[in-house]
Amino acid sequence: MNSKLQYTRFVVKAFPSRGDRPRELTRTMAAHPLSFQELPYDPEYTLYNKRLTPESLNHMTDDDMYWAVRTGVILRHTGELPIEISGPDAEKLLNRVFTRDISKVKPGRCSYQFACYHDGGMINDGVLLRLACDRFWMAQADGELFAWYKAHAVGLDVRIHDPNVWISQIQGPRSLEFLRVVLDGKYPESFKYFDCATVTIAEQTVVISRSGFSNELGWEIYLSPEIDFERLGAHLLKMGEAFDMPLTAIPVFRARRIEAGLLSAGCDFDQTTTPYAAGLAAFVDLDKSDFIGRKALLAAPKDCVTWGMRVDGSVASLGRGIRINDKLVGRVCSSTWSPYLECGVAIVRMDKAEQGPDARVTVDCIDERSHSAVLCRMPFYDEKREIPRGKLVAIPERK
Structure with missing residues (x-):
């Protein structure tokens, strides 16, 4: 492009x-x-x-x-x-x-x-x-x-x-x-x-x-x-x-x-x-x-290749910019900054199923630099989705 x-x-x-x-x-x-x-x-x-x-x-x-x-x-x-x-x-x-x-x-x-x-x-x-x-x-x-x-x-x-x-x-x-x-x-x-x-x-x-x-x-x-x-x-x-x-x-x-x-x-x-x-x-x-x-x-194949990703200090650029040992291994599908988690968050699709949660990667970011990131399961928190059910009612403080 x-x-x-x-x-x-x-x-x-x-x-x-x-x-x-x-x-x-x-x-x-x-x-x-x-x-x-x-x-x-x-x-x-x-x-x-x-x-x-x-x-x-x-x-x-x-x-x-x-x-x-x-x-x-x-x-x-x-x-x-x-x-x-x-x-x-x-x-x-x-x-x-x-x-x-x-x-x-x-x-x-x-x-x-x-x-x-x-x-x-x-x-x-x-x-x-x-x-x-x-x-x-x-x-x-x-x-x-x-x-x-x-x-x-x-x-x-x-x-x-x-x-x-x-x-x-x-x-x-x-x-x-x-x-x-x-x-x-x-x-x-x-x-x-x-x-x-x-x-x-x-x-x-x-x-x-x-x-x-x-x-x-x-x-x-x-x-x-x-x-x-x-x-x-x-x-x-x-x-x-x-x-x-x-x-x-x-x-x-x-x-x-x-x-x-x-x-x-x-x-x-x-x-x-x-x-x-x-x-x-x-x-x-x-x-x-x-x-x-x-x-x-x-x-x-029944393997999941879609994961969350936390990015240190920046927001990941959309597209194929995820690397392990300088080799492209996945794509950033959605990305933004999380004011609550105070890091970049993204939804990514990896090339292989073994590239999953806890894998450390580098990713191209919107500041035109590469940043360290880690793959994670989704949701990033509230794993049982109790917030939309009204079971988890604690209101977070603005950071």
């Missing part, structure tokens, strides 16, 4: 529209219905599922956002894309496409899912919500799945469509306390980790879930096109004042998801990566009836 491109940042800026001519390319850059809340903070946007999501807001630094989600509660408008799969054969289609047994996901529950190609390479992942026996939303990461559903639905009584639903996230140790305040009625009878429920907020009926990409305590709100977005958004901000709840951008979760070992589609895995290589063996059910990629996964 040309060095000028490697060190150039490309973003989308919001400007007032002038003139009355149609702008056909706006369909490739759809704005979240609450994006207007971000405009006072000079947002810089990136594209995620052809949806605009803020890469930066000028009222907070990356570290400010990180500590806000670790110690309080934050609001973020995201680019995840819910696709609806419904009808008598909805479960059958999803069992064909995904590697886990969908029959085990009961109505009112969510489930982490991913799809594979026939050769076992991964396509995309996301959180599946079972809204009813015959109705699902798959909130997918950046990438393609819609055409994959369509291609494998031949002969099935199923409807696949984009319901034009948008997601906002409320995350942090005070997030469930905030939920109790914003609800019109009672707190859901069941709202455990990976539950979903229908509630009323600001007289708007919405679906909420408890999954999150921050690995903090938190919940998500699904905004359907028939609701009054501005009324709901104003209510969230107004009630959030008592919690000092800021509006945040992508950096709020970048370090936190790496610390937690939450993989990002297209970054930490791609079509060349099997679930085993990605460390996701627990989410492959080879005992269920045939699914796409099962035959290849049965024969695939």
Whole structure:
């Protein structure tokens, strides 16, 4: 790659529209219905599922956002894309496409899912919500799945469509306390980790879930096109004042998801990566009836080659820059600075399975120097993931 491109940042800026001519390319850059809340903070946007999501807001630094989600509660408008799969054969289609047994996901529950190609390479992942026996939303990461559903639905009584639903996230140790305040009625009878429920907020009926990409305590709100977005958004901000709840951008979760070992589609895995290589063996059910990629996964190596990495004093550059004895041995997939661990953190993919936790390496870093680093298991801490379950409630002090 040309060095000028490697060190150039490309973003989308919001400007007032002038003139009355149609702008056909706006369909490739759809704005979240609450994006207007971000405009006072000079947002810089990136594209995620052809949806605009803020890469930066000028009222907070990356570290400010990180500590806000670790110690309080934050609001973020995201680019995840819910696709609806419904009808008598909805479960059958999803069992064909995904590697886990969908029959085990009961109505009112969510489930982490991913799809594979026939050769076992991964396509995309996301959180599946079972809204009813015959109705699902798959909130997918950046990438393609819609055409994959369509291609494998031949002969099935199923409807696949984009319901034009948008997601906002409320995350942090005070997030469930905030939920109790914003609800019109009672707190859901069941709202455990990976539950979903229908509630009323600001007289708007919405679906909420408890999954999150921050690995903090938190919940998500699904905004359907028939609701009054501005009324709901104003209510969230107004009630959030008592919690000092800021509006945040992508950096709020970048370090936190790496610390937690939450993989990002297209970054930490791609079509060349099997679930085993990605460390996701627990989410492959080879005992269920045939699914796409099962035959290849049965024969695939079962070794994990995806690990965390702690970097001394810097942030690792993305790409193939990990060395042992001056020999390239792996790739940096995601990387940033951890304000909590006070070191660089990364998700890496190694060439060989024996290059695993506790291996000492050197890595190319963003300061254009090589730094010492060590491979580790993920998550970097909170191994039992008790924080998002609300079982570990100690709030860290800002460093």
